[in-house]
Amino acid sequence: MEFLEILEQIFSGQNLAILGAGLAVALSGMGSAKGVGIVGEAASGLVSENPKLFGKSMILQALPMTQGVYGLVAAFFIIFKIGLFTEPVELTTSQGAYFLMAALPYALVGYSSAIKQGRVSAAGINLLAKRPDQLGKAVTSAALVETYAIFALIITLIIVSICPFA
């Protein structure tokens, strides 16, 4: 019985909700780190040729950062909702699991879209190398990738905010 009790304590409602918040930050953060890294590598190559383009290349490098920031938003939305900062709400295991599942859409899409956006931005760096005046087009095509992270974030936020018990 003791083992079951430990399990019950580990998977308490609150802990599951925190796991959800954690996954939203961690996965999207991993994705963003990788995405920003990919662009950074490409950008260094460009800047070594033409240091004047550092500012422009930094705009492209900053694009895959947003997924990580959205992850932070999703996590804090959950943390605010379960009242960790003020008065913690009592959650059953299934109620906690609700938050964990709510966090999943963003956690997964945030991870993958940040990496993909990093790749498009890195390609944008190549575009910048040949046509330094075409930054706008490079940014726009990279920004398209972010759309799906935004959709997932909205679903996560809506599910959290319409939660009936907290």
Added chain:
Amino acid sequence: MSISIMKKLSVITPKDSVDEMIKRLIKLRCVDVRNTESDECGYLLEKMNYDVQRSDAEKRLAEIERVLPVLTKYSSRMSKLGDGRMKIDREEFVSDGSFKHTWEKIEAADSDLKRINECKNRISADEKLIVSLTPWIDYGVSLRLCNTDRADLVIGSMPAGTEQSDIDEALGELYASVDIVSRDAGAVYVSLISLKSDTDEAAKKLSSLGFIRISFPGVDKTPKKAIAFLNEEVAQLNSEIENLTEDLRSLSEYLSDIEVLYDIENTSLTEIINKQKMAATEDCAVLVGWAPQMRVEKLSAELDKLCCAYEIEDPSETETPPVLLNNNRFSENFEWVVGMYSYPKYGSFDPTFIMSIFYFFIFGLMFADVGYGLVLTVCGFALPALMGMSEKTKRSFNMFGYCGISSMIMGVIFGGWFGDLPYAIMQNMAGIENAKEIYPFFDGLWFNPMDNPMTFLVVALAVGGIHLIAGMAIKFYILCKEGKVFDAIFDIGSWWVIFAGIGVFFVFGALPGWITVGVGVAMIVFTHGRHEKNIVVKLLKGILGLYDITSYASDLLSYSRILALGLASAVVGQVINLIGTMSGATVGGFVALILATLIGHTLNLAINILGSFVHTSRLQYLEFFNKFYEDGGDPFEAVEPSEEYTID
């Protein structure tokens, strides 16, 4: 809010008045000079050859560009706030001798720079030589190493750790003797004296021990004397550099004149580049270009004064004139956003004005915060005024300034004050428990999206709906103007009937709603295939036309990003405030508050400006423009005098 009407300008002028004419045109700043085709006017024309002049002008400009940054570094002139460019009469500058005088200064500075470089190279060569001579310092023989009739003298290095005994053993019975001069961590330095007949053999023996011959070409003294001589030379060179630097410092007094000269030379390069675009017969030259209609009067008045024949006419059908956007003082700041996508095609609709209004609102919704908006507004308007930016940069800053105003307005409506800074301070530092009830003002005049994300989503989608319908309305207008009234009604009007039906559905109930939607659907099914002949294909195409509903739906959903970006800045701001006010109203607490808010809000501001800018632009480019926009315009670029440092 329109695309300026362009006129085509063709000028024929005697070859010897070309210079004068180009000068005038540059001063006028209203002509975009284009390449003259060789069969213009039906004659066979040849390009005028200015290659030599051009490379000369580029060389001169390069010289000024070499000198300018150095003199700026040495100059004691204070950098001024604001636009420091002064109006200088350039012709007077040339005629009163300043031009020539300044050129002398530039030549002087350039030769100083060259000499400094030479000295520096010499110094580094000398220092290298000193380093390689140092092990030989105790070697009392002149390094010219004169051989006698019978003996050879050679110096070299051997691997570290080589002992005299090893060498003696290797040389054996040969008539050769080796002295170890010095040792250091890397090598043993030796000198070898041998009988001429045994030299080759001795060298062979020694090289098996790792002997490498060293020579110092050009050194004809003993190492000690050579090092002393080199040190003296380095000192001399250093003092020469100092003198030259002092000279440069005194030359930097003429910095302002040199800047004028830069603009003059840069303008004359522009002249040459544009002259190269012209073509000529034996006596006459032809120039073609574009000028906006509103400047034509001034242009012809100016051309009348010159010895030339000109013609200003409407563009022919096959020609594509360049595009000059013409907008009011608010919207012109948004032209670069349009330009980032692509300029509109000549003669099509200029979306800048309508786009600027939506841009203003959508940016504000995405970034609804009074505090951040204030920072944006102040920076957007104050920085260009203080730093003296070019017109282009100034406009992009001003655009963000206007967007900041929108952010402030939306911040009051939706309750953003650096996130929730007022409440965070009241609750965590001043100890007011129910701050939100006592001061509801800071929670937004309407509602706070943090508490009501669903309502804000509806607002975002509603704004999106208006944006999309505005885009469709522009297409409607364009079609009607082209006389395709039926196309406008069938392709766009029928969708509006469907959209209206959805509205009716919610307002007047299901039946009237369904009927209205039904009318719209029928309009599409029966008209979408109107260009087909076969009745079956007509109907099939009509039904397929309904498929566009998916693209309208996805366009509309795309506006939900307004919610995501709005919440992103608000939530992160809130967390920063929480961290800042956590320690309560103590001294440490205030320090934490200032640090956390300063650093945190700056970062939040930076990342959200980028996000809001990128996503607002995207909504314009993809959702709005694709309803009507005809892109592919070639921007109009008038020839202008260079005004990098001075105003002409």
